[in-house]
Amino acid sequence: MSKRISWKDVCPNCVKYDYPDQSPNCEHCLENGVTGGVLCDLNRMNREGDDADFQCDAFVPKQGVQ
Numbered sequence: 001m002s003k004r005i006s007w008k009d010v011c012p013n014c015v016k017y018d019y020p021d022q023s024p025n026c027e028h029c030l031e032n033g034v035t036g037g038v039l040c041d042l043n044r045m046n047r048e049g050d051d052a053d054f055q056c057d058a059f060v061p062k063q064g065v066q
Helices: 007-013 027-032 036-047
Strands: none
Touching (some): 007 036
């Protein structure tokens, strides 16, 4: 049986994990002061207990950023 991927496997490898206060590229988020960290927290909480593999469309690998 293959191992399920959880946010604990994915999130620490994302640049947003170390810089949660960055603003997303969304005019509504910018207007309301919503940060990437808030969105990531909501995504993780929503996925708790879900049997499907964790996926995050906002994931940016740490190695790819200079």
